[in-house]
Amino acid sequence: MKKIILYIVLGLIALVMLMPFYMMFVMSTLSTNQIYSFPPHLFFGTNLAANFKSMMDQIDIVRSFLNSCIVTFAYTGLSLLFCSMGGYAFATYDFPGKNKLFTLLLGTMMIPFTAGIIPWFMMMSKLGWINSFWALIVPSCANAFGIFWMRQYCQNNVPVSLREAAKIDGCSEWTIFFKIIIPILIPAFAALGIMQFVNTWNDFMTPLLILRKPAMQTLPIALKSMVSDRGNDYGAIMLASTCAVLPLLVAFLCASKFFMSGLTAGAVKE
Amino acid sequence: MAEKKKKKNSFAQTLYKNRVAYVYIAPFFILFAAFSLFPIVAGFGLSFFRWDGMSAMHFIGVENYINLFKDVLFWRALGNTLLIGIIAHIPILLGGLILAYILNSKLVKGENIFKTIYFMPMVTSSVAISIIFQQLFSNNYGVINWFLGLFGVSPINWLGGDGSLIKVAVITMFAWKWIGWNMVIYLAGMQGISQDVYEAAKMDGANHTQTVFKITIPLLKPIIVFTLIQSSIGMFNLFTEPFILTNSSWTGGINNGGLTLMMYLLNKAPQGGTAYGYASSVAYVITLLVVCFSVIFNKWSSEKDDTKKRRKAA
Numbered sequence: 184m185k186k187i188i189l190y191i192v193l194g195l196i197a198l199v200m201l202m203p204f205y206m207m208f209v210m211s212t213l214s215t216n217q218i219y220s221f222p223p224h225l226f227f228g229t230n231l232a233a234n235f236k237s238m239m240d241q242i243d244i245v246r247s248f249l250n251s252c253i254v255t256f257a258y259t260g261l262s263l264l265f266c267s268m269g270g271y272a273f274a275t276y277d278f279p280g281k282n283k284l285f286t287l288l289l290g291t292m293m294i295p296f297t298a299g300i301i302p303w304f305m306m307m308s309k310l311g312w313i314n315s316f317w318a319l320i321v322p323s324c325a326n327a328f329g330i331f332w333m334r335q336y337c338q339n340n341v342p343v344s345l346r347e348a349a350k351i352d353g354c355s356e357w358t359i360f361f362k363i364i365i366p367i368l369i370p371a372f373a374a375l376g377i378m379q380f381v382n383t384w385n386d387f388m389t390p391l392l393i394l395r396k397p398a399m400q401t402l403p404i405a406l407k408s409m410v411s412d413r414g415n416d417y418g419a420i421m422l423a424s425t426c427a428v429l430p431l432l433v434a435f436l437c438a439s440k441f442f443m444s445g446l447t448a449g450a451v452k453e
Numbered sequence: 454m455a456e457k458k459k460k461k462n463s464f465a466q467t468l469y470k471n472r473v474a475y476v477y478i479a480p481f482f483i484l485f486a487a488f489s490l491f492p493i494v495a496g497f498g499l500s501f502f503r504w505d506g507m508s509a510m511h512f513i514g515v516e517n518y519i520n521l522f523k524d525v526l527f528w529r530a531l532g533n534t535l536l537i538g539i540i541a542h543i544p545i546l547l548g549g550l551i552l553a554y555i556l557n558s559k560l561v562k563g564e565n566i567f568k569t570i571y572f573m574p575m576v577t578s579s580v581a582i583s584i585i586f587q588q589l590f591s592n593n594y595g596v597i598n599w600f601l602g603l604f605g606v607s608p609i610n611w612l613g614g615d616g617s618l619i620k621v622a623v624i625t626m627f628a629w630k631w632i633g634w635n636m637v638i639y640l641a642g643m644q645g646i647s648q649d650v651y652e653a654a655k656m657d658g659a660n661h662t663q664t665v666f667k668i669t670i671p672l673l674k675p676i677i678v679f680t681l682i683q684s685s686i687g688m689f690n691l692f693t694e695p696f697i698l699t700n701s702s703w704t705g706g707i708n709n710g711g712l713t714l715m716m717y718l719l720n721k722a723p724q725g726g727t728a729y730g731y732a733s734s735v736a737y738v739i740t741l742l743v744v745c746f747s748v749i750f751n752k753w754s755s756e757k758d759d760t761k762k763r764r765k766a767a
Contacts, residue, residue, distance in 0.1 A: 189561050196552070197570045200629065203585045204573065206596060210588060218588065223596050265480040272477035279467050284478065291485055293747075295686070297718075298740040299492025301733045302499060304723045305506065306492060322488035325481035356473045385578040387693045388715075392723060403580040410584060412700050417588065424581035435576045439569040446575060447638050 204432075211422035218417045230418055237419035238409075244426060246398060247405040250316075251384060251427075254401055258320045259379045263372050265325035270333025271364055275343045285334075292327045304392060318393045319386075329375055332448060336371035337364075377445035384431060402427040500734035505727040517734035527735070529709050530717040537620050537713070538688030541627040545684060546677070548628070549635030554665070556636075557643040568640070571633030582626060583697035587612065590622045590698075612698060616710030619698060623711060626694050631687065635680050642676040643669065678754040685746045689739055692716050714739050 210218055213228040238244060272278075273285055296303075303322070312318035341364060349359045387403045394400055400408065406427055409420045435442045468475060500518070503511040521527050552571065556564045574582065589596050590611040598608040611618045646669065654664050670677075695711030696702070703720040705712025718739065719725065722732035 186560055189555055193552070193555065193561060193567050196548075197567060200570050200573060200633070202596075203582065203589060203629070204577075206589060207581070207585045210585075219594050221594050222599050222602075223594055225596075265484075268477040269481050272474045276471070276474035276477075278471035278474040281474075284482070288481065291489070293744075294489070294493060295740050295743045296489065297690070297715075297736050297743070299489060299494075299496045300718070300736050301722060301729050302492035302495035303488065305729070306488070322484065325484045327481065327485075330478075330481055381576050385576075385580075387578070387580050388690075388719075392719070403578050406578070406580045406584065407697065407701065410587075410697065410700060420584060421588075424578075424584055427578050428581045431576045431578075432573065435573065436569065439565070439572065442576065443568065443572055443637050447634065447641065 204428075207421055207424055207428070210417065211425045213418055213421075215416050215418050218421075231422070234416075234418040234422045237416050238422050238426075241409055241416070241419060242400075242405045242423065243397070244405065244423060247400050247402050248426070250394075250399060251401040254316050254319050254390075255380055255383045257316065258324055258383045259376050261320060261324040262326065262329060262379050263376055266329030266333050266375065267365065267368050267372070268360070269325065269330035270335075271337050271341065271360065271368075273330065273334045274337035275341055275346060288327050288330060292331075296323075307393060313393060314396045314399050315393075316399070319383075319389060329379070332375055333368070333371060336368065340371075341367055373441060374445035374448050377442055378448060381431060381442075381446065496733045496736055499730050500737050502730040504730045506722070506729050507727075510730070513730075517731045518738075520731065521734055521738065526704075526709060526712065527717060530705075530712045530714045533620065533705070533709075533711065534688060534691060534713045534715075537623050537627065537691065538685065541624045541631075541688075542681075542684065544628040545631040545635050546681075548632050549639050549680070550670075550673075550677075552632070552636045553639035553643055554669070556640055568633075568637055571636055573633070574630040575634050579630070579693040580697055582630070583694050586622060586626050586694075587698050613707065616705075616707030619695065619706060619711045622698055623691070623694050627687075627691070631684050635684070638676060638680055639673060642673045646672050674754050678750050681750050682747050685750070686743055689743050689746075690715055692719070714742075 209225065209227055211234060212231045213224055214230040214233065217224050217228055217230070269288075273281065273288075307313055307318045310317075345363065346359055349363055354362070385403065386401075387407075390401050390404050391407070394404055397405075397408070406420070406423055409415070409423060501512060501514060503513050503517070552567075555561065556567060561567075588594075590598075592598065592608060592610045592613060595611075597611070598606075602608065609618065611622050650668055650672075651664060654668055659667065691713045692715035695705060695713055696716060699706030699711050702711075703716060703725045705716060714735075718732055718735040721728045721735060723729070
């Protein structure tokens with residue numbers, strides 16, 4: 184009996200969690216007239232093709248999708264490179280000032296970025312990075328948390344002797360890093376990469392400030408541009424939302440354990 | 454003189470000798486100095502100036518801060534942010550803990566299915582979520598009003614009216630988004646508690662409620678504090694949801710019902726206006742609030758530890 188009640192509670196909450204997703208899929212197959220009717224249509228309609236056409240007329244979804252991909256992949260790739268370099272150095276090299284620099288790095292995690300947002304924006308505009316992807320990729324790609332996370336992983340998985348052995352074999356530092364160290368770090372890349380990828384893909388505030396030209400819009404910005412005060416074609420908007428949400432959602436459902444451990448990495452691994 | 458030169462040389466030598474390590478860590482320190490440290494320091498300076506971004510800067514002391522505290526809209530933004538954040542924390546803390554507890558009790562199967570479903574909002578674009586919720590909360594056609602109608606409740610104008618009910622929609626979205634994240638973290642924490650502790654408690658004759666409040670919750674405290682800090686940062690950054698719900702209104706819609714601190718800041722500059730100095734002072738006040746909350750939560754977690762230690766010592 185107790186079990187049944189627990190299942191009902193969990194099931195109802197699951198239903199509430201799923202309902203918005205379900206309604207998004209349903210509404211992307213309805214015409215705007217059907218969406219604006221009462222009682223609401225709760226089952227799939229037949230207007231998908233028309234919504235698709237209307238969506239293509241309103242925004243360049245392919246372009247936005249590509250823009251999102253460029254920003255997200257570039258940011259994630261660069262960030263993984265810099266974070267693994269930093270983490271590897273802090274874990275396996277001995278150099279003067281190492282502990283002080285690492286403490287400094289940890290300290291930077293305490294400072295909220297909001298404090299500098301206005302000068303940051305002025306800098307971007309002085310650099311000519313408004314309407315440019317550089318502003319979204321470069322400034323925060325080497326982040327303290329990533330280096331901290333990579334250092335933990337390197338300490339447990341990369342023996343110092345490995346580098347010395349490779350050096351005796353005549354490998355240069357760069358060869359060692361790219362050919363020997365990076366393959367060892369792949370599992371750590373997966374977790375950290377997922378975190379960076381999801382956050383960048385869904386980011387709204389920074390692209391909203393930076394990307395003002397329609398041709399440069401990422402998916403969330405393009406979505407926002409479809410919604411105005413009046414005359415919204417909600418069938419098309421819902422279809423565009425589906426396009427923005429579905430890739431990550433499918434990836435998440437395929438590898439949910441990976442995603443959950445990646446996104447909650449900061450909390451549990453202490 | 455010679456000694457100085459020697460010192461300089463040895464510094465250069467150390468740099469050269471360890472050049473590989475320094476090159477590896479350089480990207481972080483260079484980028485941090487240029488794109489985080491410099492703006493943060495400059496922002497503090499800027500908050501004492503009047504500047505429109507073009508003409509000359511005027512030093513005006515703390516006038517920005519005085520104007521800020523005199524502005525009714527600032528207090529409304531602060532009030533809205535805190536109200537939304539604090540109410541939304543009740544379901545995400547309690548709900549997250551209860552759900553984690555149920556899944557951890559091994560009474561139900563399918564732990565991974567439920568975890569996956571509850572976690573889904575975390576990988577979803579908040580713009581898309583806000584657009585969907587705007588439809589769900591719609592006055593005449595929304596599913597929520599239709600559902601309430603089944604129980605005889607007449608339609609509620611969530612997003613219109615006097616603008617105050619928009620907070621209900623934002624709270625719902627905030628809770629919907631964060632509850633799964635909290636739950637997954639709490640569950641991982643609970644699974645990390647050794648079974649021995651529970652068995653020892655059982656032997657001592659502790660009942661169910663006692664085990665929960667005397668063992669599980671205290672042992673989870675550091676993790677609860679972590680999630681609190683994270684979600685309170687989320688609270689102060691709250692912007693996307695009310696912004697989209699009000700059809701991209703920079704002032705929070707009707708009667709500023711959905712105005713949050715972040716929205717207030719961006720509306721001063723660089724989005725709405727060009728009050729760069731004033732916006733900097735807003736940014737610093739928000740930062741100060743975030744720091745205060747974090748410090749309070751951290752204090753709270755270490756304080757309880759102290760009393761425990763003292764009790765043990767006695």
